[in-house]
Amino acid sequence: MANKFVLYNTLSRSKEVFEPIFSPNVGLYVCGPTVYGDPHLGHARPAITFDLLFRYLTNLGYKVRYVRNITDVGHLENDADEGEDKIAQKARLEKLEPMEVVQYYTNRYHKMMDALNVLPPSIEPHASGHIIEQIDFVKTILEKGLAYESEGSVYFDVEKYNQSHHYGKLSGRVLDDLLNSTRKLDGQDEKRNPFDFALWKKASPSHIMRWNSPWSVGFPGWHLECSAMGTKYLGERFDIHGGGMDLQFPHHECELAQNVAALGHESVKYWMHNNMITINGQKMGKSLGNFINLSQMFDGSHPLLVQPYSPMTIRFFILQAHYRSTLDFSNDALIAAEKGLDRLFEAHRNLAKIVPSAQSSIDVEGFSQKCYDALADDLNSPIMIAHLFDMVRQINSAIDGSATITAVGLTELKRLMNLFLNDILGLKPEATGRSKNADAFAGAVNLLLEIRQEAKLKKDWATSDLIRDKLKALGFDVKDTKEGYDWKLSI
């Protein structure tokens, strides 16, 4: 059986043995998307990282309640307390109801997550569906004296909180340093202190997403939803809170402070953060021209891409790096991942061709232990994948007769390959290892070549030659083989 799961806790900055608060139940909360644009590469990494965690914990026998929220209100431009709501802005630009924007991009997000074989969470709460819970949270923080009302808005009093707690403990910041590096407020501001953050904002006349509250007609601050929904669905104390490293500050820092202020204690036992992705060594950003949507990855339509990359290639590529390392997307690296994944699935299929022996030179049990050890060490998927490739070499040796495996060993190896590849890493075979577009494309070429085969059988040489010559003119290299035909695109 597996070793104890050890995970890196951002809060303690060290690896800790995972001990759930109410074992075998595990509470897992992950910050989901703000649904105002098409899902992009930056959405794929946290989704896949915490999908691996969800699958792994479930495989260990834990009963995981996985909550991943949808942010559909309160996330303002530049993650700030001023400016337009990201969703309202999109609605205004496209002349839609804000909830139409939310529904459209939530559907798009689900579609992309399905393609990446990311399992749906147990609960997917919307911020806009939990306004009452958020108002109650603000009331409690006000009662505790750690927030103040100003011009119809309510702000968290960071300085006061910091007198008895450490604001900045999650992200490793110290409030005095933060204050020294920030502009002083000019007295015109509603806030007492530049680091105070909004719990409730009074809506300006043009702000269309608005609710009644004791303080004003307005909307909740962005950080509040995760405090309110995490507490509602996972309780005052729960095991794991995850998200991208970019959310550590201010989003998770503020969430932690809100919970301590309202509940009198921290809620989260282990904080986990996945690292960022870069594109050709550069940070991904709309202004940098290297912002790639997942749909563009899958159909290859972004100018930086030399070909489409299938959802499983993207998934495998992300899993080939440890979640706490940065990950650079480049065509070379993605093409290598595509080939690697093909090799894994080829070996998986080849298991059916192995003839068992009386003796075994393949150590199936050792292989299983090494894979479990890698996962138990803070989800070390790249090491696990290295062990899978080592097994690929042994499977290929078993086929050419230079390695042996017993019937019992072979049955177990098949079970393990299914378990590790499909169930835990969440990789599933794709028809050609390429995108759906490429599948359709290959299907059409195969169809033409099937028609050509039939024509040949009927000695209809004219049709047969016509198909071959036309395909050749289009750049296809068609070969007749013993089994029928083979082709590749020679351009």
Ligand code: ZN
């Ligand atoms: Zn959140």
